[in-house]
Amino acid sequence: MIKVFANANYDFLSKRKIAILLTALFVIPGFIWILFGGLNYSIEFTGGTIVQVRANSDTIDVGDVRTALSAGALSSAEINEFGARNEFVIRARLGETGDTTEAGAQRVALEVTRSLESAFGPGSFTLQRREAVGPKVGSELRQRAMLAILLSFIVTLVYLAFRFEWRFGVAAIIATLHDIMATIAFMRYLNLEVSLVLVSAILTVIGYSLNDTIVVFDRVRENLHKYKRDDFAGVLNRSLNETLPRTVLTGGATLLALLSLLLLAGEVLRPFSWVMLFGIVTGTFSSVYIASPVLLYIERRWPGKEARGVKARVMAAGETMTPPPPPAGTRPSGKRVPTA
Secondary structure, X not given: OOOOOOOOOOOHHHHHHHHHHHXXXXXXXXXXXXXXXXXXXXXXHXXXXXXXXXXXXXXXXXXXXXXXXXXOOOOOOEEEEEOEEEEEEEEEEOOOOOOOOHHHHHHHHHHHXXXXXXXXXXXXXXXXXXXXXXXXXXXXXXXXXXXXXXHHHHHHHHXXXXXXXXXXXXXXXXXXXXXXXXXXXXXXXXXXXEOHHHHHHHHHHHHHHHHHHHHHHHHHHHHHHHOOOOOHHHHHHHHHHHOHXXXXXXXXXXXXXXXXXXXXXXXXXXXXHXXXXXXXXXXXXXXXXXXXXXXXHHHHHOOOOOOOHHHHHHHHOOOOOOOOOOOOXXXXXXXXXXXX
16 A cells, blocks of 8 residues: 555645535535534433333334323433334433423433333333433533533644644644534434534544644645745645555554444444544545645745745745846846947
8 A cells, every 4th residue: 555655646736626615515504404403412412311221022113112102291202222123212301391400300211111111011111221411411511512622722723833833733723623514514414413422523533633634744844844945835745645655544444443333333332433434534635635725825825934945935926937137238148238
């Protein structure tokens, strides 16, 4: 694989407009959907109760459980099969029983048990798990999740500004924002339930994307000193091609591990696996087609202090190099015109 990309010479930046258009077509409809339909938050953020039960009969299916709960006070609870055919997870958000207090979250589990025993008889179900989250806890978890993402941005910006220049830090932050927005749009398209597990997946994606971007930027910084007379776009393309073997090998190995997790880990980790799988793809994409083009734009708008030569600064501005006019009293060849 390293030999295949050893002499890579792809012009990545020439395709940046197409890449930005494609990612905009993916992200914008997702956020329009979120604007009108919202996200599917788990009870960890909204408050409520999760009850996992196991039917003692294989003839009971999801429809039977839904009918039994609809006859009680949990008509809008979400019911899904979990693992075996006779195991079910029931999610009831706070307020299903008309009580939005902390005690209401506990009362939902009792209502589930009562409704199932009323429909199928005592002992027909075994309670496997019960989790209750009050409204105050859900609100605090939501605030802390947002705070964790915000702090990751601040720390990253400070680190990159210290290690490189502020231009590199801004480009990396914009690329990371793209990754978060694309991942949230992806979660909306698949209607994944936003839980603390998925927040941890998003934070992991941020770390992977930043690591990939820093590797590219580190090579850019080295090449700026090695090729001082090259234009900035050329240095960026060279750096992207030189780090391509590492990008392909790291991303490919990670994708294989996540694909195994997606296929073999079961229902609990499947949403996490989907988000991570997409996040690795979009994180690699953003390092090439978001972070680097943004850095190129910033460098052309506000040139940095790195020594790039007159040629580099002129080419970055999109101008042509023209020699200065000859002094007065000389021919174009440079010889002085004889005077009387």
